[in-house]
Amino acid sequence: MFKPWAHIQWFSMGAGVLALILLPSFVENDEIRKWMDILMVAILATSWNFIGGLTGYPSFAPAAFFGLGAYTTAILMNAGFNFFITLGIGACLGALVALALGVPILRLRGHYFAIATFGVAEFFRELADNLRITGGGDGINLPQITGGPDYFTRFFYFSMLGVAVLAVLTQYFVTRHRLGYGLVAIRENEDAAAMTGVDTTKYKIIAFVLSSIFPAMGGGVYAYRAAFLEPIDVFDVMFSIKAIVMSMLGGVGTVMGPLVGAVMMEYLSDYLWGAFTEFHSAFLGIIIVLVVLFIPRGLMTLSQEVKSRGWGSLGLILKSNIQRFKV
Amino acid sequence: MSETLLEGRGVTKRFGGLTAVSAVDFTVRKGEILGVIGPNGAGKTTLLNCITGLDPANEGEILFHGERIETMKPHSITRMGVARTFQIVQPFAGLAVRENVVMGALFGSQKSKKEVKRAQELADEMLAFVGLSDKSAQLASQLTLAERKRLEFAKSLATEPEVLLLDEVNAGLNTTEIENAISLIHKVREQGVTILVIEHLMKVITDLSDRVVVLHHGEKIAEGLPSEVTSDEQVIKAYLGEKYVAMMKKLAEES
Numbered sequence: 001m002f003k004p005w006a007h008i009q010w011f012s013m014g015a016g017v018l019a020l021i022l023l024p025s026f027v028e029n030d031e032i033r034k035w036m037d038i039l040m041v042a043i044l045a046t047s048w049n050f051i052g053g054l055t056g057y058p059s060f061a062p063a064a065f066f067g068l069g070a071y072t073t074a075i076l077m078n079a080g081f082n083f084f085i086t087l088g089i090g091a092c093l094g095a096l097v098a099l100a101l102g103v104p105i106l107r108l109r110g111h112y113f114a115i116a117t118f119g120v121a122e123f124f125r126e127l128a129d130n131l132r133i134t135g136g137g138d139g140i141n142l143p144q145i146t147g148g149p150d151y152f153t154r155f156f157y158f159s160m161l162g163v164a165v166l167a168v169l170t171q172y173f174v175t176r177h178r179l180g181y182g183l184v185a186i187r188e189n190e191d192a193a194a195m196t197g198v199d200t201t202k203y204k205i206i207a208f209v210l211s212s213i214f215p216a217m218g219g220g221v222y223a224y225r226a227a228f229l230e231p232i233d234v235f236d237v238m239f240s241i242k243a244i245v246m247s248m249l250g251g252v253g254t255v256m257g258p259l260v261g262a263v264m265m266e267y268l269s270d271y272l273w274g275a276f277t278e279f280h281s282a283f284l285g286i287i288i289v290l291v292v293l294f295i296p297r298g299l300m301t302l303s304q305e306v307k308s309r310g311w312g313s314l315g316l317i318l319k320s321n322i323q324r325f326k327v
Numbered sequence: 328m329s330e331t332l333l334e335g336r337g338v339t340k341r342f343g344g345l346t347a348v349s350a351v352d353f354t355v356r357k358g359e360i361l362g363v364i365g366p367n368g369a370g371k372t373t374l375l376n377c378i379t380g381l382d383p384a385n386e387g388e389i390l391f392h393g394e395r396i397e398t399m400k401p402h403s404i405t406r407m408g409v410a411r412t413f414q415i416v417q418p419f420a421g422l423a424v425r426e427n428v429v430m431g432a433l434f435g436s437q438k439s440k441k442e443v444k445r446a447q448e449l450a451d452e453m454l455a456f457v458g459l460s461d462k463s464a465q466l467a468s469q470l471t472l473a474e475r476k477r478l479e480f481a482k483s484l485a486t487e488p489e490v491l492l493l494d495e496v497n498a499g500l501n502t503t504e505i506e507n508a509i510s511l512i513h514k515v516r517e518q519g520v521t522i523l524v525i526e527h528l529m530k531v532i533t534d535l536s537d538r539v540v541v542l543h544h545g546e547k548i549a550e551g552l553p554s555e556v557t558s559d560e561q562v563i564k565a566y567l568g569e570k571y572v573a574m575m576k577k578l579a580e581e582s
Contacts, residue, residue, distance in 0.1 A: 176443065177443070178433045181426075181429065181430060184422065185430045185434075192417035192418070194401040195402075195483075196431045196483075197405040197431070197435045198430070199402045
């Protein structure tokens with residue numbers, strides 16, 4: 001029997017992708033560029049969700065993998081490699097680094113893990129600052145893309161969209177597979193997960209590797225588009241922080257949450273920047289605090305709760321969220 | 328005598344200078360309920376942690392089906408068919424009751440590798456078995472203690488174990504709840520699952536077990552049928568103290 005509700009998620013995802021594919025046909029280049037930025041942070045947020053949202057390990061490493069991918073594309077394109085091949089190599093390199101780092105640092109939990117991953121990003125920034133092959137602090141130039149602005153705006157937009165779709169699809173399948181269940185079990189209670197038969201070490205490493213691949217590819221697209229890289233630009237901790245905040249706003253551990261969070265956050269920060277140029281960071285900060293206080297599990301989770309309990313319960317849900325802090 | 332399923336030889340666990348379990352030998356035979364009793368701090372839970380690999384033993388061998396498991400990781404031991412419940416229940420608190428059990432079904436016994444849908448069916452069967460079907464959509468954190476203990480049961484049974492290790496399933500329960508728990512343990516045994524149960528309530532263990540092992544200060548001080556063990560002078564001493572034994576002797580002499 002055909003069950004329409006079972007397919008609604010596929011339908012909405014398909015419609016979303018279709019809309020994003022058609023977008024460049026209807027809007028100006030400025031708007032396309034804006035959506036390219038949204039897609040870029042959506043890639044970071046969705047990837048963070050593998051390790052931070054599903055597995056519960058607060059990683060500050062997205063910037064490390066983003067920068068790694070960016071520099072891989074820069075160095076290899078200067079050596080004459082095809083752009084898309086450099087994306088693939090960047091992804092593999094990100095995965096290898098995550099694998100090698102995951103073994104020691106995934107033994108740490110909570111704050112200690114967060115600090116270790118933060119250290120990883122700083123280490124790579126220092127490395128890029130001091131190596132000759134990366135151009136050191138002077139930065140590195142990339143080959144310029146040929147063609148007019150209409151062409152290259154679309155070229156980079158669709159490259160970013162491709163990586164984003166790959167990231168979201170991977171996330172979708174992982175959450176429906178035993179892998180996703182295992183990651184959630186680790187988040188909820190790591191000892192109990194091991195006792196129910198989850199190979200916790202292996203699963204944590206898989207999650208960390210998955211969280212590294214797509215930021216590395218996104219970094220590669222960013223590099224080609226920017227045509228010039230400096231260590232401070234790409235190994236920027238703001239990339240990690242944005243990934244975390246957007247996941248939280250949209251809904252930690254949900255498939256569409258990080259995506260929704262990325263769109264809302266970018267539009268909001270755009271609007272605030274236009275309205276209060278001087279203070280827009282402060283307003284953004286206040287909004288982050290309010291999100292953490294009232295909807296800590298994000299908009300997607302909130303909308304599911306409202307759907308199952310009715311609009312009348314909205315106040316109650318918000319109230320119970322904030323009551324967690326009362327001692 | 329039926330075959331030996333789980334066996335320990337000279338199992339020893341030290342924490343710094345303290346020897347929590349000292350050269351303990353034990354055998355669990357297929358199909359039986361083996362009780363392990365002892366006063367608080369006797370090393371019962373530590374012994375379970377050694378068997379399940381959560382806190383591996385320093386010395387000695389642990390064999391399951393004749394295969395050594397003492398250096399294996401917890402998840403491998405679970406997958407071989409050894410499941411346990413925790414004295415302090417360890418649910419996946421933020422997940423629904425049903426999803427808690429699905430975890431056990433998905434990752435437990437690897438004899439039948441399951442996909443999510445099959446695991447959900449098995450989870451529903453297990454919830455019906457322990458009587459939690461009507462709570463399956465609730466969050467695990469919303470259950471009462473007695474219900475959470477039953478959830479632990481369902482979760483470990485969903486791993487399709489051959490032997491189930493129960494750590495003080497009755498701690499913190501009232502009399503009715505204890506009776507329910509005991510009948511549930513009998514029901515599990517009828518399904519062909521071998522059980523090792525840890526208790527410090529003598530009454531419960533004598534009702535429940537086929538054989539009993541008594542631990543005291545980490546050492547095995549007695550082993551045998553419940554009736555033998557409860558009349559053992561050393562056991563009474565361990566439980567009630569030297570003074571009580573002396574008093575009982577005096578009373579016996581007087582009469």
